[in-house]
Amino acid sequence: TEEVAEYLGVGQATVYRWCREGSLPAVKIGRRWRVRRSALEEFVRKNERSETLVGRLRRFLEVPDNLMAVVQDRELMRKIDAAFFRAAEARGGTMIKYQLEEPRLPSVGEVREKLGQAGLDVEGLEVEGRLRFVTEGGEPGNRVEEVRRLAEEESGEGRSVWISMNWDLRMGVKEALAQQRALTELVEGSELVVKTTVLEEDLDEWPGADQRRAQVMHSGTIWLAREGLALSRVSPALEL
Structure with missing residues (x-):
């Protein structure tokens, strides 16, 4: 999640919350979340399209x-x-x-x-x-x-x-x-x-x-x- 947070330009707490909520697809292994590269790229594309x-x-x-x-x-x-x-x-x-x-x-x-x-x-x-x-x-x-x-x-x-x-x-x-x-x-x-x-x-x-x-x-x-x-x-x- 540290690498994901750096890539997205957000804090790790934000990445944890997105993973828990399911808005960022991830798998929890032990106490750590794992995010596939394809899921991360799709997440970025969706958020670029959303106008909030x-x-x-x-x-x-x-x-x-x-x-x-x-x-x-x-x-x-x-x-x-x-x-x-x-x-x-x-x-x-x-x-x-x-x-x-x-x-x-x-x-x-x-x-x-x-x-x-x-x-x-x-x-x-x-x-x-x-x-x-x-x-x-x-x-x-x-x-x-x-x-x-x-x-x-x-x-x-x-x-x-x-x-x-x-x-x-x-x-x-x-x-x-x-x-x-x-x-x-x-x-x-x-x-x-x-x-x-x-x-x-x-x-x-x-x-x-x-x-x-x-x-x-x-x-x-x-x-x-x-x-x-x-x-x-x-x-x-x-x-x-």
Whole structure:
């Protein structure tokens, strides 16, 4: 399984799960799984053909990255979290859900349930130290220092660190944008992938100029609605 994981670019835990579920045909001999070359090649061909949210994000996300995700509703907010962390698991990253408890947003319990339904071994990853749930406390405006602290705590593991958070609705738009700009500066040159998610109805309340500014100050934007998915990247300003 070590060779299979290296070939597919995922962690061994992911390969074990695929074998147990039967999605990757394998034979268990003793405590080890054996995968035939023909079965592995067929598995790769099938997954290349499948068009899923996880697959699209895996191809889109980079390390480092600072992303804004705009979603239509609470259910899609849980769905984008699950897809983001599935992509992180496949890259061998450490995953952190930075949770602001707010009645309109999914709770930690809802997020945990959705991650499990999406195929993540939540308890196993927590025991392994690769998945953490952190509840945001204190005054608004401290996220940059919190992200820096979390990144430093995980830096000794040699893995990329993937952090998902929701937009801090306790702050004014301009203050929140300044915080996001500081996050972009922190992420540059690091092993951090940070995603900040905002509900479409909250974004609609911002002035148009602030909406445009929010999009270009992040390295990428994810728009997820019932009608479909849109992914975009910001390129550096170019000379004529």
